[in-house]
Amino acid sequence: xxxxxxxxxxxxxxxxxQVTLRCSPKSGHDTVSWYQQALGQGPQFIFQYYEExxxxxxxxxxxxxxxxxxxxxxxxxxxALLLGDSALYLCASSRGSGANEKLFFGSGTQLSVL
Amino acid sequence: xxxxxxxxxxxSVQEGDNSIINCAYSNSASDYFIWYKQESGKGPQFIxxxxxxxxxxxxxxxxxxxxxxxxxxxxxxxxxQPGDSAxxxxxxxxxxxxxxxxxxxxxxx
Numbered sequence: 001x002x003x004x005x006x007x008x009x010x011x012x013x014x015x016x017x018q019v020t021l022r023c024s025p026k027s028g029h030d031t032v033s034w035y036q037q038a039l040g041q042g043p044q045f046i047f048q049y050y051e052e053x054x055x056x057x058x059x060x061x062x063x064x065x066x067x068x069x070x071x072x073x074x075x076x077x078x079x080a081l082l083l084g085d086s087a088l089y090l091c092a093s094s095r096g097s098g099a100n101e102k103l104f105f106g107s108g109t110q111l112s113v114l
Numbered sequence: 115x116x117x118x119x120x121x122x123x124x125x126s127v128q129e130g131d132n133s134i135i136n137c138a139y140s141n142s143a144s145d146y147f148i149w150y151k152q153e154s155g156k157g158p159q160f161i162x163x164x165x166x167x168x169x170x171x172x173x174x175x176x177x178x179x180x181x182x183x184x185x186x187x188x189x190x191x192x193x194x195q196p197g198d199s200a201x202x203x204x205x206x207x208x209x210x211x212x213x214x215x216x217x218x219x220x221x222x223x
Contacts, residue, residue: 035213041215056210090158092157105150105159
């Protein structure tokens with residue numbers, strides 16, 4: 001049973017570019033959440049997708065957008081990259097979007113913006 | 115704003131000791147709490163959770179205690195092993211899951 005998988009594992013971009021990160025949820029899970037983790041910090045919630053719609057959103061600008069596909073996989077898009085967007089981007093999946101659903105995390109995509 | 119924080123950024127223990135990692139939370143609306151372990155190069159790994167209607171929950175070698183009166187959460191690890199070395203995060207959930215900054219646990223053989 002595959003857990004949460006993310007691709008790519010590492011990515012280097014320059015300022016102003018756009019990036020797309022991908023996530024496949026754990027088998028049986030239908031909800032995907034995205035987090036940004038800066039070095040030495042805890043993960044910060046970006047947004048959550050359920051039934052192909054953005055259900056909740058954290059305090060991130062509109063440059064951060066996402067999508068969920070019918071097979072529950074998800075993409076995170078970041079436009080007009082800034083140096084401060086350099087971070088580990090984590091995808092987490094759960095069964096349902098209820099308040100007490102356990103989140104299972106992938107290993108993340110390390111994004112470096114130069 | 116609401117936040118979750120940890121008292122100790124680094125905890126060093128000897129193998130075989132019991133470890134206690136503490137966490138303070140400030141969102142009184144949070145009703146679900148989780149401890150995660152994160153090893154270098156990996157995503158957070160679920161350890162144990164507790165709902166607000168409980169004050170203690172035990173797992174394998176781990177115990178979580180919740181004190182809602184003082185908004186405090188702790189993770190106890192019994193007989194700590196070198197493989198327990200990692201960064202530990204507490205997280206609280208009201209509408210979304212909010213993480214604290216983490217505590218690094220270092221276990222010496």
